[in-house]
Structure formats: C-alpha cells, structure tokens
Amino acid sequence: MKSLLITFLLALAVFRAGAIDLPTMGWSSWNTFAININDSLIMSQADAAVKYGLSDVGYRYINIDDGFFGGRDKASGTLLIHPTRFPRGMKPVVDYIHALGLKAGIYSDAGANTCGNWANGDTIARGVGMLDHEDIDADLFFRRLGFDFIKIDFCGGNPEANTGRLDLDPRERYERIAQAIANVGRKDVRMNVCRWNYPGTWVNKVALSWRTTGDIDCSWKSVKRIVKENLYLSAYCGGGHYNDMDMLEVGRTLTQEEDKTHFGMWCIMSSPLLIGCDMRNIRPETLALLKNTELIALNQDPLGLQAYVCRHDAGTYVLVKDVEQYQGLSRAVAFYNPTDAPVKMSVAFADIQLAGTIAVRDLFEHQAVKLRKGDAQLVVEVPAHGCRIYKVTGTERLQRVRYEAEEAYLQCYQELYNPKAVGTAYYEEDASCSGGAKVANIGLRPENDLQWRNIYVKEGGDYQLRIRLVNADEKSTIYAKVNDLDGVKITAADINAGIVTIATTLRAGDNLVRLSNSKALMPEVDYVEVVKK
Numbered sequence: 001m002k003s004l005l006i007t008f009l010l011a012l013a014v015f016r017a018g019a020i021d022l023p024t025m026g027w028s029s030w031n032t033f034a035i036n037i038n039d040s041l042i043m044s045q046a047d048a049a050v051k052y053g054l055s056d057v058g059y060r061y062i063n064i065d066d067g068f069f070g071g072r073d074k075a076s077g078t079l080l081i082h083p084t085r086f087p088r089g090m091k092p093v094v095d096y097i098h099a100l101g102l103k104a105g106i107y108s109d110a111g112a113n114t115c116g117n118w119a120n121g122d123t124i125a126r127g128v129g130m131l132d133h134e135d136i137d138a139d140l141f142f143r144r145l146g147f148d149f150i151k152i153d154f155c156g157g158n159p160e161a162n163t164g165r166l167d168l169d170p171r172e173r174y175e176r177i178a179q180a181i182a183n184v185g186r187k188d189v190r191m192n193v194c195r196w197n198y199p200g201t202w203v204n205k206v207a208l209s210w211r212t213t214g215d216i217d218c219s220w221k222s223v224k225r226i227v228k229e230n231l232y233l234s235a236y237c238g239g240g241h242y243n244d245m246d247m248l249e250v251g252r253t254l255t256q257e258e259d260k261t262h263f264g265m266w267c268i269m270s271s272p273l274l275i276g277c278d279m280r281n282i283r284p285e286t287l288a289l290l291k292n293t294e295l296i297a298l299n300q301d302p303l304g305l306q307a308y309v310c311r312h313d314a315g316t317y318v319l320v321k322d323v324e325q326y327q328g329l330s331r332a333v334a335f336y337n338p339t340d341a342p343v344k345m346s347v348a349f350a351d352i353q354l355a356g357t358i359a360v361r362d363l364f365e366h367q368a369v370k371l372r373k374g375d376a377q378l379v380v381e382v383p384a385h386g387c388r389i390y391k392v393t394g395t396e397r398l399q400r401v402r403y404e405a406e407e408a409y410l411q412c413y414q415e416l417y418n419p420k421a422v423g424t425a426y427y428e429e430d431a432s433c434s435g436g437a438k439v440a441n442i443g444l445r446p447e448n449d450l451q452w453r454n455i456y457v458k459e460g461g462d463y464q465l466r467i468r469l470v471n472a473d474e475k476s477t478i479y480a481k482v483n484d485l486d487g488v489k490i491t492a493a494d495i496n497a498g499i500v501t502i503a504t505t506l507r508a509g510d511n512l513v514r515l516s517n518s519k520a521l522m523p524e525v526d527y528v529e530v531v532k533k
C-alpha cells in the first residue's frame with residue numbers, strides 16, 4: 001500500500017514537473033477603482049471571490065494595482081506603503097488573502113515612477129518604481145511581504161510618461177527585474193510585463209505574460225481593438241507564456257452580448273483572466289458568465305495554446321485551437337462577429353481538420369448542437385458584437401494542408417518601434433491574400449526570419465511545400481530550411497506565378513520550416529501548403 005502511494009506521488013511529481021503554468025486568473029483593482037484603493041476594499045474583494053465561488057472556479061489571484069505606494073524612505077531607499085490607504089502596511093492584507101487560500105498580487109514600474117503618478121497625479125508615487133531598487137523591492141514584495149504575482153508597468157521608462165524624461169530599454173529593464181525576482185529564491189512568483197505592445201520575443205523568456213495593447217476601457221470599441229491586435233499573435237503564446245489582452249471589463253457597462261464576446265474571446269485566446277468589476281455587488285448574469293467552467297476550461301487548457309484565425313470573411317473571423325490533446329479529436333472554435341450587424345457565419349469541418357462522426361457542443365448554452373446527418377459544416381447566426389464558441393469533436397483528425405504566414409513565428413517580431421525603420425518583419429492585412437493577411441519585411445539580417453514551427457504530419461516521408469509569395473520579382477532570393485536539413489536557395493527562376501514548390505522530407509510530428517534572407521528583403525509571404533508526394 002505504502003509503495004503504491006509512493007509510486008503515485010512520484011508519478012504526480014513527474015507529471016507536475018512537465019506541466020506548464022496556465023494563464024493567471026483572479027481580480028485586479030484597476031478597472032473599477034484606479035488609485036482609489038485601500039486595505040478594507042482589497043480584503044472585501046478577496047472575501048467576495050470566496051463568497052461567490054469565483055475562487056472555486058480558478059480566480060485565485062487578488063491583485064493590487066497602482067495606488068498603494070507611499071514614497072521611499074530617504075535613508076534606506078526602502079519602499080513605503082501609503083499611510084492612509086494602507087495604514088497597517090501590506091503584510092496584514094497579504095496574510096488575509098493567503099488565509100482565504102488565495103494568492104496576492106502587486107504592481108510596480110520598470111522605471112522611476114508609476115503610471116498613476118504621471119497620469120493620475122498620485123504625487124506620493126514619485127520615485128517608487130523599481131529602477132535602481134530592483135533587489136530591495138523584490139526582497140520586500142516576495143520575501144518579506146509574500147506576494148505571489150507582480151505586474152510591472154513602464155511609464156517610468158517611457159519619456160512621454162515620466163517627469164525625468166527617462167527613455168529606458170525595456171528588455172534591459174525587465175531582464176534585470178526578472179533576475180532580482182529570481183534572486184529572492186522563490187520559483188512560483190508570476191511576472192507580467194506591461195509595455196502596452198508586444199515588445200519582442202525576449203519577453204517569452206522573462207515573463208509569464210505580457211500586455212499586447214494599450215489600456216482597455218469599458219467600451220465595445222476598446223474590446224474590439226484589443227481582439228484585433230491579438231489575432232495574429234498566436235505564435236508567441238506557448239510553453240506556459242501568454243499574450244495578456246488586459247484586465248476584464250466584464251460586469252460593468254458593456255451589454256450582456258458584448259460581455260459574453262469579451263469573456264469568450266479572452267478565454268479562447270488564452271489571455272490572463274483578471275476580473276475588473278466590483279465583486280462585492282456582482283450581477284447574477286455576470287457571475288454566471290465568469291463562472292462558465294466550459295469556457296474557463298478553454299482558457300486553462302493544459303496545452304496552453306492561443307486560437308488562430310482559420311477563416312476571415314468581410315469583418316468576421318473564425319478562430320480555432322486544439323484542446324486537451326495536441327492534434328487530437330477535439331477543437332475549440334469561435335465565430336467572432338465584431339461588426340454592427342448580425343452575420344450568418346460558417347466553417348466546414350474539414351477546414352478545422354475534423355471528420356467522421358462530428359459532435360458539437362455550445363459552450364455558452366451548455367448543450368449539444370443538433371446536426372443533420374451528412375452536415376459538412378457548422379452554420380451559425382452571430383449577432384452584432386457577438387461571438388459563439390463551440391467544442392467540436394470528430395472521430396477522425398485530418399492533416400492540415402495550408403498554414404498561413406500570419407500564424408508563423410517571426411524571430412524579430414516586435415511592436416515597439418516602426419518595423420520598417422528597425423528592419424523587423426510584421427503581419428499585415430491584405431485582402432488579396434489567403435486568410436486576408438501576410439507577413440512583410442522579412443530579411444536583411446539572418447535572424448529576421450519567418451518560422452512555421454508546427455508543420456504537423458502524421459507520417460514522415462517525402463512531401464512538397466508550396467509557398468505563396470506576394471511581390472516576388474527578378475531579384476527575389478529566399479533561403480528555405482526544413483528542420484536541420486541542408487537549406488535550399490530559391491531564386492526568381494524557381495517562382496512560378498507567385499508559387500515556389502520545394503521537395504523535402506518531413507518527420508512524423510511537428511516540423512520547422514524557416515524562410516530567410518540575411519542580406520536583402522525577401523518577398524512577402526502568404527502561406528505554405530504541405531502535400532504528400
């Protein structure tokens with residue numbers, strides 16, 4: 001019996017060691033309260049998370065955003081806590097949250113002042129950012145106070161948002177802070193980078209999640225903008241690291257349809273889910289939505305994937321991702337209609353690589369969708385600003401043929417600087433392209449490449465890759481490399497009506513296909529098709 005137990009515990013430990021972190025779920029003070037926070041408010045939100053069963057379905061982080069700062073002790077540099085908002089300091093608040101079985105989160109800035117100091121006139125918060133105080137602050141937050149999460153903003157490093165006009169390098173700053181956190185010796189602290197745009201692929205090694213847009217506000221326009229800016233970022237979500245679409249505005253002033261769309265899209269795109277309303281007087285319909293465990297399961301799916309666009313028609317999008325098992329028989333599918341009119345949307349099961357006997361479950365309505373025998377597609381009426389999300393299960397998984405460039409990983413991808421000026425590849429909408437988008441500005445440097453990292457085939461062997469290029473001309477040169485095989489050089493003579501065909505060998509499972517040109521810009525890329533020879 002005892003040895004059985006030990007074997008079980010060992011197996012559990014191995015399983016857990018291989019498991020990735022899932023998107024952070026909890027509550028954050030900013031959307032409703034901004035800097036007007038205090039200890040009893042924070043503790044009462046923690047109480048509400050428990051009382052309404054939100055913590056039971058995963059919302060465990062109670063995050064204190066900007067507004068708690070009380071300056072710094074001049075002699076020692078130690079960070080002080082706001083004397084009237086948190087008169088007993090932070091320790092009792094953190095202890096209270098922990099005693100409820102929850103986790104506690106805090107906020108700082110990578111520069112010298114916070115955004116609340118700059119944008120909200122919180123004068124006491126000057127000089128409280130982590131610049132030149134990385135180790136002392138990390139020690140305070142994570143060892144002495146016991147916080148479990150930190151969001152790190154960038155007003156103090158952004159010359160437009162700090163009094164000293166400091167213009168700091170985000171990568172240097174966040175790497176330095178990550179090191180300070182690591183030095184505390186805790187392995188469980190979660191770090192969120194808040195640089196308001198995807199900052200570059202370095203961030204995947206530094207943080208669990210990173211904001212990809214400017215601040216959300218409680219309007220449909222804002223929700224729609226944020227979804228749009230995240231549509232082509234699925235390649236950067238993986239291995240337990242996530243694009244953060246910002247804190248939820250659910251349960252405030254959006255319509256119920258918009259709230260559903262907002263929550264559903266955050267779920268399927270694997271964004272952190274941080275509730276932003278006042279949980280003490282949460283409405284029943286908001287509670288039901290936030291506690292939809294079938295949608296939460298997509299967000300907390302162990303594969304940790306972000307859905308990608310698999311169909312784009314005028315103004316609407318269908319997104320899909322694997323759930324439960326990579327390349328398995330179940331996929332989550334969202335029909336997203338951000339337009340101002342209802343739209344009949346559809347997707348063929350074959351286009352989401354499912355076949356055989358198909359079962360469809362509506363994750364908002366918690367019921368099966370009736371299909372007629374032989375139905376080859378799912379047709380859905382989606383209201384204006386609406387979204388419908390399903391789990392589709394087949395008895396057969398088809399092999400995908402076309403992979404869009406807008407799902408590919410670009411090693412130099414970043415959104416902080418003008419990509420043309422700094423020479424980094426970017427995604428761009430182009431109605432003439434499949435999927436409605438392409439990748440432009442690849443080349444000039446070896447690392448400014450395009451990588452499809454998950455070209456999946458069931459059987460290894462000889463395949464043809466057919467790549468569609470957009471603006472090839474007589475000078476076009478591309479280096480194509482598959483896994484660790486020798487690369488091939490493609491010149492204009494190999495490009496026929498925009499298509500180049502490469503014969504190659506693929507192995508069973510995921511394959512890497514990389515396109516680059518270290519000296520010149522290469523043509524823009526639309527897609528690759530993978531065909532068995």
Ligand code: GLA
Binds near residue numbers: 066115116117214215
């Ligand atoms: C920035 C962040 C917000 C919030 C405020 C606090 O604007 O992007 O999410 O943290 O600062 O001042």
